[in-house]
Amino acid sequence: MSNNDIQNFKDKKRKDVVRLDNIGWGLFLIVLGVIWLFPDKLVPEGTFLFFVGIILLGMNLIKYMKGLRTNGFTIFLGIIAIIAGLCAFLGRPVSIFPLILILWGLSILIQIIFKKKRISEKND
Numbered sequence: 108m109s110n111n112d113i114q115n116f117k118d119k120k121r122k123d124v125v126r127l128d129n130i131g132w133g134l135f136l137i138v139l140g141v142i143w144l145f146p147d148k149l150v151p152e153g154t155f156l157f158f159v160g161i162i163l164l165g166m167n168l169i170k171y172m173k174g175l176r177t178n179g180f181t182i183f184l185g186i187i188a189i190i191a192g193l194c195a196f197l198g199r200p201v202s203i204f205p206l207i208l209i210l211w212g213l214s215i216l217i218q219i220i221f222k223k224k225r226i227s228e229k230n231d
Contacts, residue, residue, distance in 0.1 A: 124175055131166040135159065153195025160188030186210060 138158045142150050163185030167177040187206050194201045 120175060123173060124170070127166055127170060127173075127175070131162055134162050138162070151196055152198075152200065153192035155192070156188045156195065157192025160185045160190075160192060163188065183210060183214070 138155070142155055142158075163181045167182050167185065170177050187203060187210060190206055191201060191203055
């Protein structure tokens with residue numbers, strides 16, 4: 108593979124990421140506009156957060172499936188948004204800060220578990 112082929116491949120990946128990010132922004136603006144069109148009484152509490160979370164996680168899933176680099180921060184925000192949105196749907200709104208602390212703690216534990224598995228696999 109020549110340097111030109113490698114550069115073309117990188118350019119295509121970069122264009123794919125930009126295209127997907129633009130699709131995400133477009134979906135975000137559409138959801139925001141649609142929600143603002145309706146009176147507050149017709150739109151359940153948490154709708155915005157829920158759909159923002161779906162968009163963030165969906166975009167990262169598509170990137171992952173295409174072999175593109177995902178963004179851990181937007182995955183983290185997507186999970187928080189979905190949880191907060193679902194809790195509001197169920198009439199049990201939660202503060203986002205405790206959710207951040209819980210997910211942060213879980214991510215630390217998960218990293219430790221996976222790191223331990225990788226180390227034990229290398230030793231076998």
